[in-house]
Amino acid sequence: MLRRGCLSLVPLLVLAGAAAADEGRAPPRLWIGTTEQWLQGLGIAFTVLDLILLAVAWRSLRVGTETRASRAWLLVAVGLVPVSVAFLASAHGLERSTTVASCGSCHLMTPYVADLQDAKSETLAAVHAKNRYIRERHCYTCHSDYGLAGTIQAKLAGLGHVWRYTTGAYSLPLHIARPYPNARCLECHGESVKFRASSEHPKEDMPDFLSGRTSCLDCHAPAHPKAKREAAR
């Protein structure tokens, strides 16, 4: 049974490794999938392996055929493999929670995601998406601060969103919790020649942009389509 369990890992690893780009273009030479796909594939493989080991251990206790080897496997199944499973599942879960698909899984976000993916839309979010100014994770990139503190803050905010969404503790139309900070725009645009040389960003106003006294959204709005009440639960 154990051998069968180990063999079941092979197709999962092959699937994870061979997963190619899903955008209809040929993958680069020697493409073996993304880190995230490998995290997911390995995570599934380790989880299935652990469940098989646990089933074998449970069975050995039931029929009273407990041996030194089965006790060792029990230690592996409860003490060793879970370390890998916990790490891989946590890493995959945290990575996945930054995707547009994850944000869009909440129906309140449907109009925002639809606008983001609309090639005809001229909102700030859609312009960034369709021109690939941001290649992926559009929601997370613009709605989280940079650095470790920003990631932690975004995760805590996400936790609040899940809580409010699940319990229905929100009101429509949705509003951004705090004024949008310029720092998030300037992380990419701040040092760009195009931004610095633009006549619409005169040198004398630059301190106001950099300090956030003048919001980027004063001129570059709307970032998203107007919130709609129709998105009610």
Added chain:
Amino acid sequence: MSPAARRVFWLRLAIALAAIANLLALAVLLRGTPLIVTVYMFLGPPLFLLGFVVLVGAILADLRAKELL
């Protein structure tokens, strides 16, 4: 409950806790919606840890019963 039956109970409890945590992890890996990820983050690793602690406790109790510790 005999000492042997008690030992089997604790070992099964450790297995059950690890199995529940594994199922939560599998749910995250196959379908990581925000709710599933949140539930896993709060319950998964603590269940793994609890299962391991129960297993170590059962092993230590067994060794003590056999006067090896």
